[in-house]
Amino acid sequence: MATVNEPRAGTGGARPTDEILLKIYKKVTLIRQNDNRSVAVLKAGRLSMPYYSPRGQEVIPSSVSTALRDDDYICTIYRGIHDMLAKGMPLRDLWAEIAGRVTGICKGKGGPMHLTYPDKGIMVTTGIVGSSMPIANGLAWASQMDGNDKVTVAYFGDGASNIGAFHEALNLAGLWKLPVVFVCQNNRFAEHTAYNKSTAADRIADRAIGYNMPGVRVDGNSPVEMYQAAKEAIDRARAGGGPTLIEAMTFRFSGHVYGDDDAYMDPVVKAEYVAADPVPRFRSWLISEGIATDEHLGAIERAIEADLDDAVSFAETSAFPGLEELERDVFAGEIAA
Amino acid sequence: MSAAEKINILQAVNLALADAMADDVKVVVLGEDVGDPEGGGVIGITRGLSTRFGEARCRSTPIAEQAIIGAAIGASLVGYKPVAEIMLMNFTAVAMDMIVNHAAKLRYMSGGQTSVPIVIRTMTGAGFSSGGQHSDYVEGWFAHTAGMKVVAPSTAADAYGLMRSCIDDPDPCLFIENIPTYWLPDTPPESGSRTLLGQAKVTREGTDVTIVSYSRVAREALAAAEALSGEGISAEVIDLRTISPWDKKTVLASVAKTKRAIVAHEALRYFGPGGEIASTINEELFSSLKAPVSRLGAPTTPVPFSKPLEDAFMVGSKEIVAAAKALVAYK
Numbered sequence: 001m002a003t004v005n006e007p008r009a010g011t012g013g014a015r016p017t018d019e020i021l022l023k024i025y026k027k028v029t030l031i032r033q034n035d036n037r038s039v040a041v042l043k044a045g046r047l048s049m050p051y052y053s054p055r056g057q058e059v060i061p062s063s064v065s066t067a068l069r070d071d072d073y074i075c076t077i078y079r080g081i082h083d084m085l086a087k088g089m090p091l092r093d094l095w096a097e098i099a100g101r102v103t104g105i106c107k108g109k110g111g112p113m114h115l116t117y118p119d120k121g122i123m124v125t126t127g128i129v130g131s132s133m134p135i136a137n138g139l140a141w142a143s144q145m146d147g148n149d150k151v152t153v154a155y156f157g158d159g160a161s162n163i164g165a166f167h168e169a170l171n172l173a174g175l176w177k178l179p180v181v182f183v184c185q186n187n188r189f190a191e192h193t194a195y196n197k198s199t200a201a202d203r204i205a206d207r208a209i210g211y212n213m214p215g216v217r218v219d220g221n222s223p224v225e226m227y228q229a230a231k232e233a234i235d236r237a238r239a240g241g242g243p244t245l246i247e248a249m250t251f252r253f254s255g256h257v258y259g260d261d262d263a264y265m266d267p268v269v270k271a272e273y274v275a276a277d278p279v280p281r282f283r284s285w286l287i288s289e290g291i292a293t294d295e296h297l298g299a300i301e302r303a304i305e306a307d308l309d310d311a312v313s314f315a316e317t318s319a320f321p322g323l324e325e326l327e328r329d330v331f332a333g334e335i336a337a
Numbered sequence: 338m339s340a341a342e343k344i345n346i347l348q349a350v351n352l353a354l355a356d357a358m359a360d361d362v363k364v365v366v367l368g369e370d371v372g373d374p375e376g377g378g379v380i381g382i383t384r385g386l387s388t389r390f391g392e393a394r395c396r397s398t399p400i401a402e403q404a405i406i407g408a409a410i411g412a413s414l415v416g417y418k419p420v421a422e423i424m425l426m427n428f429t430a431v432a433m434d435m436i437v438n439h440a441a442k443l444r445y446m447s448g449g450q451t452s453v454p455i456v457i458r459t460m461t462g463a464g465f466s467s468g469g470q471h472s473d474y475v476e477g478w479f480a481h482t483a484g485m486k487v488v489a490p491s492t493a494a495d496a497y498g499l500m501r502s503c504i505d506d507p508d509p510c511l512f513i514e515n516i517p518t519y520w521l522p523d524t525p526p527e528s529g530s531r532t533l534l535g536q537a538k539v540t541r542e543g544t545d546v547t548i549v550s551y552s553r554v555a556r557e558a559l560a561a562a563e564a565l566s567g568e569g570i571s572a573e574v575i576d577l578r579t580i581s582p583w584d585k586k587t588v589l590a591s592v593a594k595t596k597r598a599i600v601a602h603e604a605l606r607y608f609g610p611g612g613e614i615a616s617t618i619n620e621e622l623f624s625s626l627k628a629p630v631s632r633l634g635a636p637t638t639p640v641p642f643s644k645p646l647e648d649a650f651m652v653g654s655k656e657i658v659a660a661a662k663a664l665v666a667y668k
Contacts, residue, residue, distance in 0.1 A: 075411075106448035116447035123414050123451065128438050134403050135439065138411015138419075145365070145393060145417070152411075165434070168404035175399065329449040330483050332507040 016227050018291045020066055024223045025286060025297070027062035030304050031082040032279045034091070037308045038081075038098075042258055046316065049098050049112050051258035054082035056221075059278050060185050060248045061086035063226035064153060067234050073121040073139045073152040075132040078113040080125050083155045088120035091311035101318035108321045109329065130160040133169035133182060140173070140180035140237075151237045152180045158247075159190025161204045167211075170245065174211035177242035181233045184245065185220060187252035192264045208245035220248025221278035253277075343522035349493035350382050350458070350514060353500035354420060356528065358390050361418060364504055365394045368405055368422025368458075372397040379424060380519070382458075402428055406435035409455045410443070418504055419455050426461035426513065427470045433478075440509040441484030456503040457511045462553055462603065463651050464517035469639035472516075474552070474604035479511045480581035480613075486534055487580040489513040491555035493523035495578055498532030506534060513580075515553040537584035539591065543573035546597040546661045549588055549614055551577040554601050554652055561657035570665055580610060585617060592618050596627045597664040601652050606634030628667035631660045 016024075035055045041047045057079075065086035068074075076083040084094065089105070097104025098112045105117055113127035124135050136154035143150040160166055161184055173180050184205075190198040201207055208215025214236075218229040226248060233244035251273040255262030262270075286292045327334075344352070357364045366386055370379055375397045377384025387395035398405050402423055409419035423429050429436060440453045463472040479485045486508060490496040496514070503510035540555070541562050548558040555576040562572035573591050577583050592598045598618050600611035615630035633652045641647050 073415075104448070106446060106450065109448050110446040114446035116443075116450050118414075118450055123411075124439070124443065126439065128434055131407070131434055131439060134407020134435060135411040135414075136407075137404065138408040138413070139415060140411070141408050142412040142415045142417050145412070165403045165407070168399070168401040169407060171399055172401060172404040172408065329445045331444070331486075332452060 015224055020227065021223060021286065021291055023066045024059070024062045024227060025282060025292070026300055027065060027086045028058045028223070028279055028282060029297075029301055031058040031062065031085050033301065033304050033308060034081065034085060037312065039258070041312060047099060050078075051112065052079035052256070053252075053254045053258060054079055056253035056273065056278070057185050057187055057250045058082055059223050059226055059282065060183065060220040060250060061155065063223050064181075064183055064230040067227060067231040068151065068153065070120055072150050072234075073123050073136070074155065075124040075126070075136040075139070075152065076122070076155040077125065077129070077132050077157065077160070078127045079157065080155060081112065081115070084115055084117065084122050084125070087122050089115060089117050089122060091307050092314045093117065095311040095315035096318050099315040099318070100320060101315055102321040102325065103314070103318040107325055107329075109325065130156065130163035130165035132156050133160075134165050136180050136182075137169050137173050137178055140178040141176065143179055144176070149238045150179070151234050154180060154182050156182070156184055157190070158184060158186040158188065158195055158204060159193075159198055160184070161207060162190070162199055170208070170211040170213070170243070173243040174213045177240070179237035179240070180243045181230070181237055182243065182245045183230070184247045185250055186247050187250050189252055189256070189265070191256045192260075194264070203247060205245060205247035211245075213243045213245055215245040215247070217247040217249065220250040221276075223282055342525060344493050344525045345520050345522055346490065346493050346496045346514065347380065347382055347519040349496040349523075349526055350500055351384065351386075352526070353497045353504075354383065354386060355389065357420075357501060357504045358386065358394060362394075363416055364418045364420065365396070365412070366420045366422070367396045367398055367408060369400050369424050370397055371395055371422055378422070382514075383422070402432035403435050406432040406440065406455075406457065409457075410435060410440050410453050413453050413455045414443070414451050420504065421455060421457050423457055423459045425471050426459045426475055427473050429457070429459060429475065429478075436479070436485070436509070437482050441482045444508065445484060452507050453509045454507045455509050456500070457509070458514065459511065460514040460516050460519075462515040462517050463640045463647050466642055466644060466647060467640070468642040472640040474513075474602065476511070476513060476580050477604055477608065477610050480610055484508065485581065486510040487513070488534065488578060489515070489552035489580055490532075490578060491515070491518070491552055491576050494526040494530070495532045495538075495576075497526035498530045499534070499578060501529070502531045502534050505531070510534070513552060518553050518556060532578060535579045535582050535584055537575050537577045537579070537587040539573060539587065540576050541572065541574040543571035543595065545571045545595055546599060546664055547573045547575060547588070547591040547595045548599045548601060548657060548661070549575045549577060550601045551580055552603065554603055557652065557654045558601060558657055560654040561661065564654060564658050565661050568662070570661055572661055583614065588614065589618065589621050592622055593625065596625055598626075599631045599633060599657060599660045599664065601633035601657055601660075603652055604634055605637055606632055607637045609634045628664045631664055633657060633660055
């Protein structure tokens with residue numbers, strides 16, 4: 001059942017350069033280390049938040065974002081901290097936000113499910129399954145009207161491909177040839193329900209044909225394959241060639257939300273996927289291919305740990321928002337009512 | 338257009354959209370059938386816009402309300418001022434997630450980093466036997482949502498002025514148009530005029546009772562006041578124009594003077610906006626009121642089809658007159 005986890009040359013072109021592969025690895029390990037830290041801090045009782053771990057899905061946004069520009073947009077979902085970190089959300093802003101502090105990127109008013117960082121194109125994070133896609137269309141429509149070449153990526157899960165918003169959004173994007181890339185992170189579970197009990201189609205990528213856009217299924221845990229598929233779709237969108245649906249196969253290493261007992265996940269299957277963890281395998285491969293040394297990667301990882309120490313400390317020593325923030329930001333002006 | 342020439346609400350909305358599009362290239366219109374090849378809207382509200390400004394700026398969409406509002410939201414996040422049409426108010430139910438969970442909340446949830454300056458135009462109203470899914474007033478759903486502004490003009494001048502203000506506004510506005518009163522000839526708006534959001538209008542002064550209303554029923558309130566004057570009752574009439582946030586100051590000042598109030602709307606009386614307004618009047622003016630605040634609204638039923646039933650469903654001047662007499666007679 002485990003996906004092919006070794007990076008391999010896809011059909012989309014030559015292997016990415018060593019520089020690109022290292023960029024992807026930096027993001028991958030940042031996401032993994034951030035997840036480890038999040039779980040540790042939650043376990044220690046120092047943080048209270050709904051946490052939807054992206055563990056196991058690191059490679060997808062790391063590869064996609066490496067093919068994006070800073071001024072490209074993303075819309076993501078509640079399980080989206082990996083998507084945001086990959087797009088450039090700074091750790092201090094993120095940690096202060098998930099700790100509910102006024103120094104958080106949303107002043108503590110959004111929390112982990114609504115992180116927003118327009119400086120790096122992180123425009124919307126939604127807690128509603130399926131809702132990233134209709135709004136991503138609007139961002140892409142704006143780029144189309146402006147005549148600029150920005151691309152928008154909508155992230156969502158396999159479960160979201162069964163909600164009406166997915167179909168409405170893909171139809172409009174296909175019809176208007178919008179510069180948007182729909183990246184479905186197929187982690188095999190719609191909350192607690194397994195893929196085959198939730199989705200009629202064998203392959204979500206096949207749904208693209210109904211909306212007149214290319215649909216591709218790729219190994220989302222392979223940095224090479226994922227990057228190549230993303231690059232091709234992003235380049236096409238940027239050149240005015242319209243949208244693409246990418247189904248990136250992956251696996252969620254934990255239950256739906258932190259604290260659930262994941263009894264609904266087959267332990268044998270889960271163990272197989274965890275044994276094929278894409279992060280250490282990517283690391284070993286980079287070394288065996290001579291792209292990086294153990295020392296080099298170790299230095300990257302230690303720097304991230306130091307950044308995490310700094311971010312957590314910054315969050316924990318920051319003030320909570322004052323009560324004057326409660327009714328602020330409902331509208332641009334003060335509330336009249 | 339000469340000042341003497343009458344125009345109707347339908348034309349006023351069209352004019353407001355055209356003027357806003359001419360003033361600002363970032364104002365765009367989208368919705369089902371809005372382009373001229375599709376008729377310029379099912380009753381012609383957007384007629385001429387795609388011909389004048391191009392189909393890229395007045396764009397017909399699939400029948401897909403979530404996609405329409407989602408596209409409007411996304412474009413508004415990066416500088417556009419979309420006016421999205423949800424043809425009939427009942428169809429807002431299809432786009433509720435986009436409106437309530439996203440348009441209304443993104444500013445707050447992002448800590449003010451993003452905003453959603455969209456206008457959602459929608460039409461509704463009983464009177465044409467359109468039945469239970471094409472006539473409802475559900476403004477209460479949106480007034481009950483933090484982050485939404487809700488407006489409902491009853492005159493051509495306010496239709497123009499409120500539309501211009503909604504387009505100018507940096508936050509999402511729901512703009513409600515009443516179908517049966519679309520075609521009534523009315524005083525034309527001044528070009529470029531704005532009707533401030535959150536500001537009610539005293540449309541008739543009086544001393545015995547205040548009638549608070551909006552949209553079609555605001556016209557019924559004026560007719561009622563005229564009838565009441567013949568019976569020696571002086572009614573003050575307030576057209577809220579903006580339902581949320583509503584103009585407490587104007588309403589409370591009026592009721593402080595008349596000491597009696599009726600709140601009347603076409604929406605269901607049960608859990609209707611009238612409850613909020615009446616309750617505020619009671620809280621603020623309890624000791625000076627001569628009678629409990631009266632609420633008029635539709636009975637708790639879907640809008641019926643058959644004409645006699647539909648007529649009975651709708652609040653009109655007759656019901657307002659009766660309520661005013663009862664308040665004046667209250668001991």
